[in-house]
Amino acid sequence: DSGVTQTPKHLITATGQRVTLRCSPRSGDLSVYWYQQSLDQGLQFLIQYYNGEERAKGNILERFSAQQFPDLHSELNLSSLELGDSALYFCASSGQVGGELFFGEGSRLTVL
Amino acid sequence: AQSVTQPDIHITVSEGASLELRCNYSYGATPYLFWYVQSPGQGLQLLLKYFSGDTLVQGIKGFEAEFKRSQSSFNLRKPSVHWSDAAEYFCAVGFSGTYKYIFGTGTRLKVLA
Numbered sequence: 592d593s594g595v596t597q598t599p600k601h602l603i604t605a606t607g608q609r610v611t612l613r614c615s616p617r618s619g620d621l622s623v624y625w626y627q628q629s630l631d632q633g634l635q636f637l638i639q640y641y642n643g644e645e646r647a648k649g650n651i652l653e654r655f656s657a658q659q660f661p662d663l664h665s666e667l668n669l670s671s672l673e674l675g676d677s678a679l680y681f682c683a684s685s686g687q688v689g690g691e692l693f694f695g696e697g698s699r700l701t702v703l
Numbered sequence: 704a705q706s707v708t709q710p711d712i713h714i715t716v717s718e719g720a721s722l723e724l725r726c727n728y729s730y731g732a733t734p735y736l737f738w739y740v741q742s743p744g745q746g747l748q749l750l751l752k753y754f755s756g757d758t759l760v761q762g763i764k765g766f767e768a769e770f771k772r773s774q775s776s777f778n779l780r781k782p783s784v785h786w787s788d789a790a791e792y793f794c795a796v797g798f799s800g801t802y803k804y805i806f807g808t809g810t811r812l813k814v815l816a
Contacts, residue, residue: 593746593748595746622802624804633806633808633809634793634806634808634809636804636805636806639802641802646802647802647803681746681747683747685802688799688800688801688802689735689754689797689798689799689800689801689802690735690797691737691749691752692737692739692747692749692795692804693749694739694746694747694748695746696745696746697745697746
């Protein structure tokens, strides 16, 4: 158990819909990362937050947004969903600069 | 530009055979180096990490990795593979003073009985 909790574990929705994925980092970790993993593109970095502030952006689409709340949990919002958004979405947290990342078990999104 | 390369997309070994997974990075200084393992349907789990000091690092599940500065490499090894080692392995690089990480594309390991 990494200490990082992601919900929901599985989500099936239709094209055009909007979903929210939630992540609770390890206790005390201020930094949260979101990654997308699909079969054809591997593990793609989406966005990172540190103590509520966005710190880094990767290959995140404009239809996607995220935030980190004062209690340090984070949400990834995916809107106008397309078939190609079907993927495993991981959240990871880190407690120190350059330290290891602790990954959640992921949220598997299926868009039909 | 900073990058991480795992040249082998797939590797197949027989159970009991030795294993080496390759990882090369491109960075001007010495980064922090990690190997993660992902079993099917699971999140990524840290196998081992290198920050400084001894260049041979021991990890969990009998894995070790050696940092070679001259080759910009951090290869993962195991002397005898078990069927349960079948998984995907990711090399990652972290950068001193930042929260930035770069992951390799992964190597999928298949173990033959």
